[in-house]
Amino acid sequence: MSDIKSGGPALRQSSESSASTASGYGMLILLLVILVGGPAFGIWAAQRNMDAAAGITLVVGSIAFAFIAIGFYLLQPNQAVVITLFGDYKGTDRTTGLRWTWPWMIKKKLSVRANNIISERIKVNDLRGNPIEMAAQVVWRVTDSAQALFDVDDYKAFVNVQIEAAVRTIGSRYPYDDFEHQEVTLRGNHDQVGAELRLELIERLKVAGITVDECGFTHLAYAQEIAGAMLRRQQAQAVVAARQTLVEGAVGMVEMALDQLSAKNVVELDDERRAAMVSNLMVVLCGERDTQPIVNAGSLYQ
Template sequence: MSLPEKRRRLLSLKNTDYEQIDQIDFDTEKSGRGNERCVGEEAGGFVDDDDDDDVNDFGMEEDSADNCLSSLKLLCPGALSCCLSIIFAPTWLFSVRMNRHNEAKLALNWGQYVTVKNTSGLFLVNPFGVQLKSVSLKERAMELRDEKLVDLKGNPVVCSGCIFWRVSSVKASTLNVEDVSVYVKTCALATLKQVVAKYPYSPDFEGQPSLQTEGEALGRELKLDLQKRLAHAGVKVLAFNMTDLSYAPEIAKAMLVKQQAEAMIRARQIIVKGAVDMSEEALNQLHEKKICQLSDADRTRILSQMLSIFCADSKGNPTTTIQASSGALPDHRQPKLGR
Protein backbone atom coordinates (compact mmCIF):
# COMPACT_ATOMS: atom_id res chain seq x y z
CA MET A 1 0.00 0.00 0.00
CA SER A 2 1.45 3.34 -1.02
CA LEU A 3 1.79 6.29 1.36
CA PRO A 4 -0.99 8.37 -0.29
CA GLU A 5 -3.38 5.44 0.00
CA LYS A 6 -2.50 5.02 3.68
CA ARG A 7 -3.02 8.75 4.27
CA ARG A 8 -6.48 8.64 2.64
CA ARG A 9 -7.38 5.58 4.71
CA LEU A 10 -6.40 7.27 7.94
CA LEU A 11 -8.21 10.49 7.03
CA SER A 12 -11.36 8.47 6.41
CA LEU A 13 -11.14 7.25 10.03
CA LYS A 14 -11.08 10.70 11.63
CA ASN A 15 -14.70 10.63 12.64
CA THR A 16 -14.14 7.60 14.87
CA ASP A 17 -13.11 9.94 17.70
CA TYR A 18 -9.96 7.98 18.43
CA GLU A 19 -11.77 4.69 18.89
CA GLN A 20 -9.70 1.56 18.39
CA ILE A 21 -9.23 0.69 14.73
CA ASP A 22 -8.73 -2.80 13.39
CA GLN A 23 -5.20 -3.72 12.54
CA ILE A 24 -3.80 -2.03 9.42
CA ASP A 25 -0.93 -3.97 7.89
CA PHE A 26 1.36 -2.53 5.30
CA ASP A 27 4.90 -2.81 3.97
CA THR A 28 7.20 0.17 3.86
CA GLU A 29 10.74 0.49 2.54
CA LYS A 30 13.44 2.36 4.40
CA SER A 31 17.05 2.78 3.49
CA GLY A 32 19.05 -0.24 4.73
CA ARG A 33 16.04 -1.81 6.48
CA GLY A 34 14.00 -3.43 3.70
CA ASN A 35 10.35 -4.27 4.12
CA GLU A 36 8.76 -4.06 7.56
CA ARG A 37 5.34 -5.30 8.58
CA CYS A 38 3.82 -2.84 11.00
CA VAL A 39 0.54 -2.64 12.80
CA GLY A 40 -1.51 0.40 13.82
CA GLU A 41 -4.44 0.08 16.12
CA GLU A 42 -5.48 3.59 17.01
CA ALA A 43 -5.81 6.55 14.64
CA GLY A 44 -3.08 9.02 15.49
CA GLY A 45 -2.24 7.07 18.65
CA PHE A 46 1.51 6.73 18.04
CA VAL A 47 4.70 8.57 18.77
CA ASP A 48 6.98 10.12 16.15
CA ASP A 49 10.30 8.46 15.39
CA ASP A 50 13.38 10.59 15.88
CA ASP A 51 14.84 9.49 12.54
CA ASP A 52 11.72 10.18 10.49
CA ASP A 53 9.25 12.88 11.40
CA ASP A 54 6.54 11.43 9.16
CA VAL A 55 6.60 7.82 10.40
CA ASN A 56 6.09 6.73 14.00
CA ASP A 57 7.64 3.85 15.95
CA PHE A 58 5.02 1.35 14.78
CA GLY A 59 5.44 2.24 11.14
CA MET A 60 2.25 4.27 10.64
CA GLU A 61 2.51 7.67 9.03
CA GLU A 62 1.49 10.47 11.36
CA ASP A 63 -1.60 12.43 10.36
CA SER A 64 -0.61 16.11 10.60
CA ALA A 65 -4.29 17.16 10.46
CA ASP A 66 -5.08 15.04 13.52
CA ASN A 67 -2.10 16.48 15.38
CA CYS A 68 -3.23 20.03 14.63
CA LEU A 69 -6.77 19.19 15.72
CA SER A 70 -5.50 17.65 18.94
CA SER A 71 -3.39 20.74 19.69
CA LEU A 72 -6.37 23.03 19.09
CA LYS A 73 -8.53 21.00 21.45
CA LEU A 74 -5.89 21.30 24.15
CA LEU A 75 -5.76 25.09 23.73
CA CYS A 76 -9.51 25.55 23.67
CA PRO A 77 -11.22 22.48 25.16
CA GLY A 78 -14.40 24.32 26.12
CA ALA A 79 -16.08 27.73 26.40
CA LEU A 80 -15.55 28.07 30.15
CA SER A 81 -11.86 27.19 29.96
CA CYS A 82 -11.30 29.64 27.09
CA CYS A 83 -13.02 32.49 28.92
CA LEU A 84 -11.07 31.92 32.13
CA SER A 85 -7.78 31.66 30.25
CA ILE A 86 -8.47 35.01 28.53
CA ILE A 87 -9.37 36.73 31.78
CA PHE A 88 -6.33 35.34 33.55
CA ALA A 89 -3.92 35.48 30.62
CA PRO A 90 -0.69 35.33 32.69
CA THR A 91 -1.53 31.74 33.67
CA TRP A 92 -0.54 30.68 30.15
CA LEU A 93 3.09 31.01 31.28
CA PHE A 94 2.61 27.87 33.39
CA SER A 95 0.73 25.85 30.78
CA VAL A 96 3.68 24.27 28.95
CA ARG A 97 3.73 20.47 29.11
CA MET A 98 6.08 17.81 27.72
CA ASN A 99 5.54 14.40 26.14
CA ARG A 100 8.38 11.89 26.32
CA HIS A 101 9.27 9.35 23.67
CA ASN A 102 6.74 6.48 23.49
CA GLU A 103 4.35 8.35 25.74
CA ALA A 104 0.85 9.70 25.21
CA LYS A 105 -1.33 12.01 27.27
CA LEU A 106 -5.10 11.82 27.54
CA ALA A 107 -6.81 15.19 28.15
CA LEU A 108 -9.97 15.67 30.21
CA ASN A 109 -11.80 19.00 30.42
CA TRP A 110 -13.83 19.31 33.61
CA GLY A 111 -14.04 15.49 33.68
CA GLN A 112 -15.03 15.07 30.01
CA TYR A 113 -12.85 13.41 27.40
CA VAL A 114 -11.22 15.87 24.97
CA THR A 115 -8.40 14.26 22.99
CA VAL A 116 -5.16 12.29 23.07
CA LYS A 117 -1.78 13.95 22.56
CA ASN A 118 0.71 11.42 21.25
CA THR A 119 3.57 13.40 19.70
CA SER A 120 6.72 13.83 21.76
CA GLY A 121 8.00 17.29 22.69
CA LEU A 122 6.60 20.47 24.25
CA PHE A 123 3.03 21.63 23.80
CA LEU A 124 0.59 24.13 25.32
CA VAL A 125 -2.43 23.21 27.41
CA ASN A 126 -5.25 25.45 28.54
CA PRO A 127 -4.50 26.21 32.20
CA PHE A 128 -8.12 25.94 33.33
CA GLY A 129 -10.07 22.72 33.67
CA VAL A 130 -7.69 20.51 31.71
CA GLN A 131 -6.36 17.34 33.33
CA LEU A 132 -3.67 15.27 31.63
CA LYS A 133 -3.11 11.57 32.26
CA SER A 134 0.13 10.05 31.00
CA VAL A 135 0.13 6.59 29.42
CA SER A 136 3.25 4.67 28.39
CA LEU A 137 3.19 3.08 24.93
CA LYS A 138 6.26 0.93 25.58
CA GLU A 139 6.15 -2.85 25.60
CA ARG A 140 5.93 -4.27 29.11
CA ALA A 141 6.61 -7.62 30.75
CA MET A 142 4.74 -8.99 33.75
CA GLU A 143 5.52 -12.15 35.68
CA LEU A 144 3.15 -14.47 37.51
CA ARG A 145 5.33 -16.27 40.03
CA ASP A 146 4.53 -19.59 41.74
CA GLU A 147 0.74 -19.55 41.42
CA LYS A 148 -0.95 -22.61 42.94
CA LEU A 149 -3.54 -23.97 40.50
CA VAL A 150 -5.46 -27.21 39.88
CA ASP A 151 -5.08 -29.40 36.80
CA LEU A 152 -7.74 -31.51 35.06
CA LYS A 153 -7.44 -34.34 37.62
CA GLY A 154 -7.71 -32.01 40.58
CA ASN A 155 -4.04 -32.24 41.51
CA PRO A 156 -2.56 -28.99 42.85
CA VAL A 157 0.26 -27.69 40.68
CA VAL A 158 2.52 -24.64 40.89
CA CYS A 159 2.76 -22.60 37.69
CA SER A 160 4.68 -19.50 36.70
CA GLY A 161 4.06 -17.41 33.60
CA CYS A 162 5.24 -14.29 31.79
CA ILE A 163 3.04 -11.84 29.86
CA PHE A 164 4.34 -9.39 27.25
CA TRP A 165 1.90 -6.59 26.42
CA ARG A 166 1.51 -2.93 25.52
CA VAL A 167 -1.22 -0.31 25.45
CA SER A 168 -2.89 -0.08 22.04
CA SER A 169 -5.72 2.35 22.89
CA VAL A 170 -4.91 5.24 25.22
CA LYS A 171 -8.55 6.19 25.64
CA ALA A 172 -9.76 2.68 26.48
CA SER A 173 -6.89 1.85 28.84
CA THR A 174 -7.41 5.10 30.78
CA LEU A 175 -11.19 5.46 30.89
CA ASN A 176 -12.38 1.83 30.92
CA VAL A 177 -10.19 0.43 33.73
CA GLU A 178 -8.89 1.81 37.01
CA ASP A 179 -5.31 0.55 36.83
CA VAL A 180 -4.34 -1.15 33.58
CA SER A 181 -1.34 -3.01 35.07
CA VAL A 182 -3.36 -4.50 37.92
CA TYR A 183 -6.17 -5.34 35.52
CA VAL A 184 -3.80 -7.15 33.15
CA LYS A 185 -2.30 -9.17 36.00
CA THR A 186 -5.72 -10.15 37.38
CA CYS A 187 -7.04 -11.20 33.97
CA ALA A 188 -3.82 -13.11 33.24
CA LEU A 189 -4.14 -15.09 36.48
CA ALA A 190 -7.78 -15.92 35.73
CA THR A 191 -6.83 -17.03 32.22
CA LEU A 192 -3.97 -19.19 33.51
CA LYS A 193 -6.30 -20.92 36.01
CA GLN A 194 -8.89 -21.59 33.32
CA VAL A 195 -6.43 -23.03 30.79
CA VAL A 196 -4.46 -25.15 33.29
CA ALA A 197 -7.71 -26.76 34.48
CA LYS A 198 -8.29 -28.14 30.96
CA TYR A 199 -5.21 -30.40 30.89
CA PRO A 200 -3.64 -33.05 33.15
CA TYR A 201 -0.15 -32.53 34.47
CA SER A 202 1.24 -35.53 32.59
CA PRO A 203 -0.31 -37.68 29.82
CA ASP A 204 -2.02 -40.94 30.78
CA PHE A 205 -1.48 -42.39 27.31
CA GLU A 206 0.59 -41.58 24.27
CA GLY A 207 -0.73 -38.58 22.34
CA GLN A 208 -2.86 -37.11 25.15
CA PRO A 209 -2.41 -33.31 25.48
CA SER A 210 -0.95 -32.34 28.84
CA LEU A 211 0.73 -29.44 30.60
CA GLN A 212 4.13 -31.11 30.23
CA THR A 213 3.95 -31.77 26.50
CA GLU A 214 1.86 -28.95 24.99
CA GLY A 215 3.95 -25.89 25.85
CA GLU A 216 3.66 -24.14 22.49
CA ALA A 217 -0.07 -24.83 22.10
CA LEU A 218 -0.70 -23.67 25.66
CA GLY A 219 1.10 -20.40 24.92
CA ARG A 220 -1.14 -19.73 21.92
CA GLU A 221 -4.29 -20.58 23.86
CA LEU A 222 -3.26 -18.39 26.80
CA LYS A 223 -2.55 -15.45 24.49
CA LEU A 224 -5.88 -15.71 22.63
CA ASP A 225 -7.96 -16.10 25.81
CA LEU A 226 -6.22 -13.22 27.54
CA GLN A 227 -6.62 -10.97 24.48
CA LYS A 228 -10.38 -11.54 24.57
CA ARG A 229 -10.51 -10.47 28.20
CA LEU A 230 -8.42 -7.33 27.56
CA ALA A 231 -9.99 -6.19 24.28
CA HIS A 232 -12.13 -3.49 25.93
CA ALA A 233 -9.19 -2.32 28.05
CA GLY A 234 -7.12 -1.15 25.07
CA VAL A 235 -4.33 -3.69 25.66
CA LYS A 236 -2.49 -5.71 23.03
CA VAL A 237 -1.15 -9.07 24.27
CA LEU A 238 2.13 -9.87 22.53
CA ALA A 239 2.85 -13.22 24.21
CA PHE A 240 1.81 -15.28 27.23
CA ASN A 241 4.11 -18.20 28.09
CA MET A 242 4.36 -20.65 30.95
CA THR A 243 7.87 -20.52 32.40
CA ASP A 244 7.71 -23.07 35.21
CA LEU A 245 5.55 -26.04 36.17
CA SER A 246 5.74 -28.44 39.10
CA TYR A 247 3.56 -30.32 41.56
CA ALA A 248 2.54 -28.54 44.75
CA PRO A 249 4.80 -29.34 47.75
CA GLU A 250 2.07 -31.26 49.60
CA ILE A 251 1.78 -33.90 46.86
CA ALA A 252 5.20 -33.63 45.25
CA LYS A 253 6.63 -36.65 47.12
CA ALA A 254 3.65 -38.89 46.38
CA MET A 255 3.62 -37.88 42.71
CA LEU A 256 7.35 -38.52 42.48
CA VAL A 257 6.82 -42.07 43.73
CA LYS A 258 4.01 -42.49 41.20
CA GLN A 259 6.20 -41.23 38.36
CA GLN A 260 9.01 -43.56 39.43
CA ALA A 261 6.61 -46.52 39.53
CA GLU A 262 5.21 -45.68 36.08
CA ALA A 263 8.72 -45.33 34.69
CA MET A 264 9.74 -48.65 36.23
CA ILE A 265 6.68 -50.39 34.74
CA ARG A 266 7.45 -49.02 31.30
CA ALA A 267 11.09 -50.06 31.64
CA ARG A 268 10.08 -53.59 32.78
CA GLN A 269 7.76 -53.93 29.80
CA ILE A 270 10.59 -53.10 27.45
CA ILE A 271 12.97 -55.48 29.26
CA VAL A 272 10.49 -58.39 29.22
CA LYS A 273 9.71 -57.91 25.55
CA GLY A 274 13.40 -57.85 24.69
CA ALA A 275 14.14 -60.90 26.86
CA VAL A 276 11.40 -62.96 25.21
CA ASP A 277 12.59 -61.99 21.74
CA MET A 278 16.23 -62.81 22.55
CA SER A 279 15.33 -66.16 24.14
CA GLU A 280 13.16 -67.13 21.19
CA GLU A 281 15.90 -66.21 18.75
CA ALA A 282 18.50 -68.23 20.69
CA LEU A 283 16.33 -71.36 20.73
CA ASN A 284 15.50 -71.00 17.04
CA GLN A 285 19.19 -70.71 16.13
CA LEU A 286 20.03 -73.82 18.18
CA HIS A 287 17.34 -75.72 16.33
CA GLU A 288 18.22 -74.40 12.85
CA LYS A 289 21.98 -75.03 13.18
CA LYS A 290 21.35 -78.47 14.72
CA ILE A 291 23.93 -77.90 17.40
CA CYS A 292 22.05 -80.19 19.74
CA GLN A 293 18.75 -81.93 20.06
CA LEU A 294 16.60 -80.31 22.70
CA SER A 295 13.61 -81.86 24.31
CA ASP A 296 10.68 -79.86 25.55
CA ALA A 297 12.03 -80.07 29.07
CA ASP A 298 15.43 -78.78 27.93
CA ARG A 299 13.83 -75.91 26.02
CA THR A 300 11.76 -74.99 29.07
CA ARG A 301 14.80 -75.08 31.36
CA ILE A 302 16.96 -72.98 28.99
CA LEU A 303 14.17 -70.49 28.45
CA SER A 304 13.63 -70.12 32.20
CA GLN A 305 17.32 -69.50 32.85
CA MET A 306 17.67 -66.97 30.03
CA LEU A 307 14.61 -65.01 31.16
CA SER A 308 15.94 -65.01 34.73
CA ILE A 309 19.26 -63.59 33.55
CA PHE A 310 17.78 -60.98 31.20
CA CYS A 311 15.10 -59.75 33.61
CA ALA A 312 17.12 -59.80 36.82
CA ASP A 313 18.12 -56.50 38.46
CA SER A 314 21.60 -57.80 39.27
CA LYS A 315 24.12 -59.63 37.17
CA GLY A 316 23.33 -63.33 36.89
CA ASN A 317 25.75 -66.06 38.03
CA PRO A 318 25.87 -69.18 35.84
CA THR A 319 25.24 -72.45 37.68
CA THR A 320 25.74 -76.08 36.64
CA THR A 321 23.62 -78.92 37.88
CA ILE A 322 25.73 -81.88 39.12
CA GLN A 323 24.08 -85.25 39.35
CA ALA A 324 25.40 -87.53 42.10
CA SER A 325 26.82 -90.91 40.87
CA SER A 326 25.42 -94.14 42.23
CA GLY A 327 27.57 -96.45 44.36
CA ALA A 328 28.67 -97.09 47.91
CA LEU A 329 30.55 -94.56 49.95
CA PRO A 330 34.25 -95.16 50.74
CA ASP A 331 35.11 -97.32 53.70
CA HIS A 332 36.33 -94.47 55.87
CA ARG A 333 33.00 -92.71 55.32
CA GLN A 334 30.89 -95.76 55.99
CA PRO A 335 28.85 -95.34 59.14
CA LYS A 336 29.97 -97.58 61.95
CA LEU A 337 27.25 -99.69 63.42
CA GLY A 338 27.38 -100.40 67.05
CA ARG A 339 27.57 -103.89 68.32
Protein backbone atom coordinates in the same frame (compact mmCIF):
# COMPACT_ATOMS: atom_id res chain seq x y z
CA MET B 1 -17.13 6.78 21.39
CA SER B 2 -19.75 4.12 20.65
CA ASP B 3 -22.54 2.56 22.67
CA ILE B 4 -22.55 -1.21 23.29
CA LYS B 5 -25.62 -3.01 24.60
CA SER B 6 -25.15 -6.31 26.41
CA GLY B 7 -28.49 -7.31 27.82
CA GLY B 8 -28.67 -4.35 30.22
CA PRO B 9 -27.94 -0.63 30.35
CA ALA B 10 -25.91 0.78 27.48
CA LEU B 11 -22.18 0.68 28.18
CA ARG B 12 -19.96 3.29 26.58
CA GLN B 13 -16.79 1.87 25.07
CA SER B 14 -14.04 4.37 24.44
CA SER B 15 -11.89 4.46 21.33
CA GLU B 16 -8.61 6.29 20.87
CA SER B 17 -8.48 9.23 18.44
CA SER B 18 -5.84 11.82 17.59
CA ALA B 19 -5.84 15.05 19.57
CA SER B 20 -5.51 18.49 18.00
CA THR B 21 -2.24 19.74 19.45
CA ALA B 22 0.66 21.84 18.21
CA SER B 23 4.43 21.63 18.19
CA GLY B 24 5.86 23.26 21.27
CA TYR B 25 8.89 24.76 19.53
CA GLY B 26 6.95 27.54 17.76
CA MET B 27 5.21 28.43 21.01
CA LEU B 28 8.60 28.39 22.78
CA ILE B 29 9.91 31.01 20.34
CA LEU B 30 6.81 33.12 20.98
CA LEU B 31 7.36 32.75 24.72
CA LEU B 32 10.95 33.97 24.38
CA VAL B 33 9.77 36.95 22.32
CA ILE B 34 7.32 37.88 25.07
CA LEU B 35 9.94 37.32 27.75
CA VAL B 36 12.48 39.59 26.06
CA GLY B 37 10.27 42.00 24.12
CA GLY B 38 7.78 42.75 26.91
CA PRO B 39 10.27 44.17 29.44
CA ALA B 40 12.18 45.93 26.65
CA PHE B 41 9.02 47.69 25.46
CA GLY B 42 8.06 48.52 29.04
CA ILE B 43 11.43 50.16 29.68
CA TRP B 44 11.20 52.06 26.42
CA ALA B 45 7.69 53.30 27.27
CA ALA B 46 8.73 54.32 30.81
CA GLN B 47 11.64 56.36 29.50
CA ARG B 48 9.18 58.37 27.41
CA ASN B 49 6.80 58.87 30.33
CA MET B 50 4.29 56.43 28.83
CA ASP B 51 3.47 54.91 32.19
CA ALA B 52 0.04 53.63 31.11
CA ALA B 53 1.47 51.81 28.10
CA ALA B 54 4.26 50.36 30.23
CA GLY B 55 1.76 49.08 32.81
CA ILE B 56 -0.51 47.55 30.18
CA THR B 57 2.47 45.89 28.54
CA LEU B 58 3.58 44.41 31.86
CA VAL B 59 0.12 43.01 32.65
CA VAL B 60 -0.57 41.67 29.14
CA GLY B 61 2.92 40.20 28.87
CA SER B 62 2.60 38.42 32.24
CA ILE B 63 -0.78 36.95 31.31
CA ALA B 64 0.46 35.85 27.88
CA PHE B 65 3.60 34.33 29.40
CA ALA B 66 1.56 32.30 31.93
CA PHE B 67 -0.99 31.33 29.26
CA ILE B 68 1.66 29.92 26.94
CA ALA B 69 3.84 28.33 29.63
CA ILE B 70 0.99 26.27 31.13
CA GLY B 71 0.25 24.63 27.74
CA PHE B 72 3.66 22.94 27.34
CA TYR B 73 4.24 19.22 27.86
CA LEU B 74 6.97 16.80 26.85
CA LEU B 75 6.53 13.37 25.26
CA GLN B 76 9.26 10.74 25.16
CA PRO B 77 9.21 7.76 22.73
CA ASN B 78 6.43 5.27 23.48
CA GLN B 79 4.53 7.69 25.67
CA ALA B 80 1.07 9.14 25.10
CA VAL B 81 -0.92 12.02 26.54
CA VAL B 82 -4.69 11.72 26.88
CA ILE B 83 -6.39 15.13 26.66
CA THR B 84 -9.76 15.91 28.19
CA LEU B 85 -11.85 19.03 28.56
CA PHE B 86 -14.30 19.17 31.50
CA GLY B 87 -14.40 15.36 31.57
CA ASP B 88 -14.92 14.97 27.82
CA TYR B 89 -12.28 12.99 25.92
CA LYS B 90 -10.66 15.14 23.22
CA GLY B 91 -8.04 12.77 21.86
CA THR B 92 -4.60 11.28 22.42
CA ASP B 93 -1.27 12.74 21.38
CA ARG B 94 1.55 10.26 20.59
CA THR B 95 3.92 12.70 18.81
CA THR B 96 7.26 12.80 20.63
CA GLY B 97 9.09 15.97 21.60
CA LEU B 98 7.96 19.32 22.99
CA ARG B 99 4.20 19.76 22.50
CA TRP B 100 1.65 22.46 23.29
CA THR B 101 -2.11 22.59 23.75
CA TRP B 102 -4.60 24.99 25.26
CA PRO B 103 -3.96 25.59 28.97
CA TRP B 104 -7.49 24.59 29.99
CA MET B 105 -7.03 21.10 28.57
CA ILE B 106 -6.38 18.40 31.19
CA LYS B 107 -3.42 16.22 30.22
CA LYS B 108 -2.92 12.64 31.49
CA LYS B 109 0.34 10.98 30.53
CA LEU B 110 0.70 7.18 30.31
CA SER B 111 3.26 4.74 28.96
CA VAL B 112 2.61 2.57 25.92
CA ARG B 113 5.87 0.67 26.36
CA ALA B 114 6.04 -3.08 26.87
CA ASN B 115 5.60 -4.15 30.49
CA ASN B 116 6.84 -7.42 31.94
CA ILE B 117 5.11 -9.01 34.91
CA ILE B 118 5.55 -12.30 36.75
CA SER B 119 2.42 -13.37 38.56
CA GLU B 120 2.28 -14.79 42.06
CA ARG B 121 2.25 -18.56 42.48
CA ILE B 122 -1.34 -19.73 42.70
CA LYS B 123 -2.84 -23.12 43.49
CA VAL B 124 -5.06 -24.60 40.77
CA ASN B 125 -6.83 -27.92 40.33
CA ASP B 126 -5.95 -29.45 36.97
CA LEU B 127 -8.34 -31.40 34.73
CA ARG B 128 -8.04 -34.50 36.93
CA GLY B 129 -8.52 -32.56 40.15
CA ASN B 130 -4.88 -32.67 41.25
CA PRO B 131 -3.73 -29.50 43.05
CA ILE B 132 -0.84 -27.84 41.25
CA GLU B 133 1.08 -24.58 41.63
CA MET B 134 1.38 -22.22 38.66
CA ALA B 135 2.90 -18.84 37.88
CA ALA B 136 3.12 -17.00 34.56
CA GLN B 137 5.30 -14.36 32.93
CA VAL B 138 3.43 -11.92 30.70
CA VAL B 139 4.65 -9.13 28.40
CA TRP B 140 1.83 -6.64 27.80
CA ARG B 141 1.38 -3.09 26.52
CA VAL B 142 -1.34 -0.49 26.08
CA THR B 143 -2.69 -0.21 22.53
CA ASP B 144 -5.72 2.03 23.16
CA SER B 145 -5.06 4.77 25.71
CA ALA B 146 -8.72 5.84 25.88
CA GLN B 147 -9.91 2.37 26.80
CA ALA B 148 -7.11 1.93 29.34
CA LEU B 149 -8.01 5.14 31.19
CA PHE B 150 -11.79 5.35 30.78
CA ASP B 151 -13.14 1.78 30.43
CA VAL B 152 -11.48 0.27 33.53
CA ASP B 153 -10.80 1.82 36.91
CA ASP B 154 -7.12 0.88 37.21
CA TYR B 155 -5.73 -0.83 34.14
CA LYS B 156 -2.56 -2.12 35.86
CA ALA B 157 -4.55 -3.77 38.66
CA PHE B 158 -6.95 -5.06 36.00
CA VAL B 159 -4.04 -6.78 34.22
CA ASN B 160 -2.91 -8.52 37.43
CA VAL B 161 -6.39 -9.84 38.19
CA GLN B 162 -6.98 -11.06 34.64
CA ILE B 163 -3.61 -12.85 34.52
CA GLU B 164 -4.55 -14.83 37.62
CA ALA B 165 -7.99 -15.63 36.19
CA ALA B 166 -6.52 -16.76 32.86
CA VAL B 167 -3.90 -18.96 34.53
CA ARG B 168 -6.64 -20.64 36.60
CA THR B 169 -8.74 -21.20 33.47
CA ILE B 170 -5.91 -22.77 31.46
CA GLY B 171 -4.67 -24.78 34.45
CA SER B 172 -8.07 -26.40 34.96
CA ARG B 173 -8.45 -27.14 31.24
CA TYR B 174 -5.59 -29.67 30.97
CA PRO B 175 -4.02 -32.38 33.15
CA TYR B 176 -0.62 -31.70 34.64
CA ASP B 177 0.88 -34.82 33.09
CA ASP B 178 -0.12 -37.87 31.05
CA PHE B 179 2.23 -40.81 31.41
CA GLU B 180 0.75 -42.50 28.36
CA HIS B 181 1.46 -39.40 26.22
CA GLN B 182 -2.00 -39.40 24.63
CA GLU B 183 -3.28 -36.01 25.87
CA VAL B 184 -2.21 -32.38 25.76
CA THR B 185 -0.68 -31.65 29.17
CA LEU B 186 0.58 -28.61 31.00
CA ARG B 187 4.03 -30.11 31.54
CA GLY B 188 4.54 -31.69 28.14
CA ASN B 189 3.07 -29.07 25.79
CA HIS B 190 4.49 -25.74 26.95
CA ASP B 191 4.30 -24.02 23.56
CA GLN B 192 0.71 -25.03 22.82
CA VAL B 193 -0.57 -24.22 26.30
CA GLY B 194 1.39 -20.94 26.38
CA ALA B 195 -0.15 -19.88 23.06
CA GLU B 196 -3.61 -20.67 24.41
CA LEU B 197 -2.87 -18.66 27.55
CA ARG B 198 -1.88 -15.69 25.37
CA LEU B 199 -5.12 -15.87 23.40
CA GLU B 200 -7.10 -16.11 26.63
CA LEU B 201 -5.35 -13.03 28.02
CA ILE B 202 -5.82 -11.03 24.81
CA GLU B 203 -9.55 -11.76 24.91
CA ARG B 204 -9.79 -10.76 28.57
CA LEU B 205 -7.68 -7.57 28.28
CA LYS B 206 -9.02 -6.12 25.04
CA VAL B 207 -11.77 -4.33 27.01
CA ALA B 208 -8.96 -2.29 28.60
CA GLY B 209 -7.18 -1.55 25.33
CA ILE B 210 -4.28 -3.87 26.22
CA THR B 211 -2.64 -6.60 24.18
CA VAL B 212 -0.24 -9.40 25.15
CA ASP B 213 2.97 -9.85 23.15
CA GLU B 214 4.36 -12.88 24.95
CA CYS B 215 3.56 -15.14 27.86
CA GLY B 216 4.61 -18.44 29.38
CA PHE B 217 4.78 -20.37 32.63
CA THR B 218 7.61 -19.64 35.04
CA HIS B 219 6.52 -22.17 37.65
CA LEU B 220 4.61 -25.41 37.22
CA ALA B 221 4.64 -28.17 39.84
CA TYR B 222 2.43 -30.37 41.95
CA ALA B 223 1.28 -28.80 45.21
CA GLN B 224 3.25 -29.66 48.33
CA GLU B 225 0.61 -31.98 49.78
CA ILE B 226 0.70 -34.42 46.85
CA ALA B 227 4.19 -33.85 45.45
CA GLY B 228 5.67 -36.86 47.30
CA ALA B 229 2.89 -39.22 46.26
CA MET B 230 3.07 -38.09 42.64
CA LEU B 231 6.84 -38.56 42.63
CA ARG B 232 6.46 -42.16 43.83
CA ARG B 233 3.80 -42.70 41.17
CA GLN B 234 6.11 -41.39 38.47
CA GLN B 235 8.93 -43.62 39.71
CA ALA B 236 6.65 -46.69 39.78
CA GLN B 237 5.36 -46.03 36.28
CA ALA B 238 8.90 -45.50 35.03
CA VAL B 239 9.99 -48.83 36.55
CA VAL B 240 7.01 -50.63 35.00
CA ALA B 241 7.73 -49.10 31.60
CA ALA B 242 11.40 -50.08 31.83
CA ARG B 243 10.52 -53.63 32.86
CA GLN B 244 8.07 -53.93 29.99
CA THR B 245 10.70 -52.85 27.49
CA LEU B 246 13.25 -55.22 29.04
CA VAL B 247 10.90 -58.23 28.92
CA GLU B 248 9.90 -57.51 25.32
CA GLY B 249 13.56 -57.38 24.31
CA ALA B 250 14.41 -60.55 26.27
CA VAL B 251 11.58 -62.52 24.66
CA GLY B 252 12.80 -61.50 21.22
CA MET B 253 16.36 -62.52 22.04
CA VAL B 254 15.27 -65.92 23.43
CA GLU B 255 13.13 -66.57 20.37
CA MET B 256 16.05 -65.68 18.08
CA ALA B 257 18.44 -67.93 20.04
CA LEU B 258 16.13 -70.97 19.87
CA ASP B 259 15.46 -70.45 16.18
CA GLN B 260 19.19 -70.28 15.36
CA LEU B 261 20.01 -73.34 17.49
CA SER B 262 17.33 -75.33 15.70
CA ALA B 263 18.23 -74.01 12.22
CA LYS B 264 21.95 -74.85 12.58
CA ASN B 265 21.30 -78.23 14.30
CA VAL B 266 23.56 -77.25 17.17
CA VAL B 267 21.51 -79.25 19.64
CA GLU B 268 18.25 -81.16 19.59
CA LEU B 269 15.89 -79.81 22.24
CA ASP B 270 12.76 -81.50 23.40
CA ASP B 271 10.01 -79.52 25.13
CA GLU B 272 11.47 -79.93 28.62
CA ARG B 273 14.98 -78.87 27.60
CA ARG B 274 13.54 -75.99 25.57
CA ALA B 275 11.57 -74.79 28.62
CA ALA B 276 14.67 -75.02 30.81
CA MET B 277 16.74 -73.02 28.32
CA VAL B 278 14.02 -70.39 28.04
CA SER B 279 13.89 -70.08 31.82
CA ASN B 280 17.66 -69.72 32.11
CA LEU B 281 17.88 -67.17 29.30
CA MET B 282 15.07 -65.06 30.77
CA VAL B 283 16.81 -65.05 34.16
CA VAL B 284 20.06 -63.95 32.55
CA LEU B 285 18.50 -61.25 30.38
CA CYS B 286 16.01 -59.84 32.90
CA GLY B 287 17.98 -60.15 36.11
CA GLU B 288 19.28 -57.02 37.84
CA ARG B 289 22.46 -58.70 39.08
CA ASP B 290 25.22 -60.54 37.28
CA THR B 291 24.50 -64.25 36.84
CA GLN B 292 26.80 -67.01 38.16
CA PRO B 293 27.27 -69.87 35.66
CA ILE B 294 26.84 -73.45 36.95
CA VAL B 295 28.37 -76.34 35.07
CA ASN B 296 25.94 -79.25 34.87
CA ALA B 297 27.91 -82.51 34.68
CA GLY B 298 24.85 -84.72 34.79
CA SER B 299 21.55 -84.86 32.94
CA LEU B 300 18.27 -83.11 33.33
CA TYR B 301 16.59 -86.50 33.69
CA GLN B 302 18.75 -87.80 36.53
